[in-house]
Amino acid sequence: MGVVKSKRMPRAVREQQMLDAAVEIFGQRGYMAASMDEIAELAGVSKPLVYLYLNSKEDLFTACIRREAAALTEAVRTGVRTELPVDRQLWDGLLAFFTHTSLHPHAWSVLHLQARIHGEAFVAEVNAMREEIVAFVTQLIVVAAREAHRDPDLPEREVAGLAEALVGAAESLAAWANATPGVTARQSAATLMNFAWAGLGNLMEGRPWIPEAVGAESAPVQVSG
Amino acid sequence: MGVVKSKRMPRAVREQQMLDAAVEIFGQRGYMAASMDEIAELAGVSKPLVYLYLNSKEDLFTACIRREAAALTEAVRTGVRTELPVDRQLWDGLLAFFTHTSLHPHAWSVLHLQARIHGEAFVAEVNAMREEIVAFVTQLIVVAAREAHRDPDLPEREVAGLAEALVGAAESLAAWANATPGVTARQSAATLMNFAWAGLGNLMEGRPWIPEAVGAESAPVQVSG
Numbered sequence: 001m002g003v004v005k006s007k008r009m010p011r012a013v014r015e016q017q018m019l020d021a022a023v024e025i026f027g028q029r030g031y032m033a034a035s036m037d038e039i040a041e042l043a044g045v046s047k048p049l050v051y052l053y054l055n056s057k058e059d060l061f062t063a064c065i066r067r068e069a070a071a072l073t074e075a076v077r078t079g080v081r082t083e084l085p086v087d088r089q090l091w092d093g094l095l096a097f098f099t100h101t102s103l104h105p106h107a108w109s110v111l112h113l114q115a116r117i118h119g120e121a122f123v124a125e126v127n128a129m130r131e132e133i134v135a136f137v138t139q140l141i142v143v144a145a146r147e148a149h150r151d152p153d154l155p156e157r158e159v160a161g162l163a164e165a166l167v168g169a170a171e172s173l174a175a176w177a178n179a180t181p182g183v184t185a186r187q188s189a190a191t192l193m194n195f196a197w198a199g200l201g202n203l204m205e206g207r208p209w210i211p212e213a214v215g216a217e218s219a220p221v222q223v224s225g
Numbered sequence: 226m227g228v229v230k231s232k233r234m235p236r237a238v239r240e241q242q243m244l245d246a247a248v249e250i251f252g253q254r255g256y257m258a259a260s261m262d263e264i265a266e267l268a269g270v271s272k273p274l275v276y277l278y279l280n281s282k283e284d285l286f287t288a289c290i291r292r293e294a295a296a297l298t299e300a301v302r303t304g305v306r307t308e309l310p311v312d313r314q315l316w317d318g319l320l321a322f323f324t325h326t327s328l329h330p331h332a333w334s335v336l337h338l339q340a341r342i343h344g345e346a347f348v349a350e351v352n353a354m355r356e357e358i359v360a361f362v363t364q365l366i367v368v369a370a371r372e373a374h375r376d377p378d379l380p381e382r383e384v385a386g387l388a389e390a391l392v393g394a395a396e397s398l399a400a401w402a403n404a405t406p407g408v409t410a411r412q413s414a415a416t417l418m419n420f421a422w423a424g425l426g427n428l429m430e431g432r433p434w435i436p437e438a439v440g441a442e443s444a445p446v447q448v449s450g
Contacts, residue, residue: 072404113348116342117343117345119343120257123338150377157405157408160405160417161398161401161408161413161416162420164398164401164421165394165398165416165417166394166396166398168397169393171397173386173389173390175389176386176389177386180385183382187386193388195387195391195421
């Protein structure tokens, strides 16, 4: 990392370097195949020091998840300025999300793939972050519905479903973009924005999709509040 | 299952009963906590017979994933009639998907949650199904773009991204719907259809989201083919 290491380096700094190295190795190799030797070597410290600071491979992995989940949530939050129009907020949030996941592909792999593959305790850590992001998106949609002056507002349950759909779409698209050479963060954000905004916009204004050839028995219904 | 069990029951039938029981127990308890005793008891057979037929807990779980993945893919495929308009095909496909996941919540839990939590081999099984569904959705979008007579067609890469987004949205919404009392398959399908169709429709016709307040430096771009 271009930092000169010395014995007098503060513990907090060393710990961050260990986490940097661990995210790299976990993201590249997967949790099972990652070796503590390799992590220590990349961090430029001895393996016993990693155990002294982070306790175990499990605890080290949990610390990685927590740090990277907080960083991703923070990136999305600071990317959005609530004084702007709500479509611009959604665009800025998507762009911040895909920029962060494309700049930190190993971190995204740890959060989206590795943490889910390796046990319920890790999944619970990631789900806490996911709930925060879903709550944030839900709030955006609620504000959008209010701005559209629709009365009654979009039912709470439909908003919750939309937020889940949007977050699921973003997660899936980020994983695909990171695995597909040449896809930029801006392209991913544009794909999802174009996909999502028109649909959301129509819903806000009470114009759901109406099929031409659907009989009464299979026509879609709006969720009633 | 209301079936009279006898020693002369064919192996294939017994095996399906074991898988029925295993999906129930794995879906309810999770892979780790599920006990082979409980699975055997629910299937109405002895534990040694489960091991004789399915070999190990791991192999039993893999057999569950394969069977349920095939059943879900089949439900979506047979729900769609390719002679109908493409928006109707998407609606029918979504309705088939959410109907299947809501009728078989334990199977969906095995595919979407359990298989991902418990190791890379299981994830690979689920990913094979996911790729098939993404390919199916991609084809739908390609046909829709062709029907819209847009020239040049929607770039291949953008279609791939849209299919990933739509599948991710459906997965996320199905998990939420199954965890939220009172949400019907029809409501989930309507939420996603309303969300997705207007956006897709606009894209087909070359009308992307255009922000009011975005400067050139941060305007979204279309992916060029």
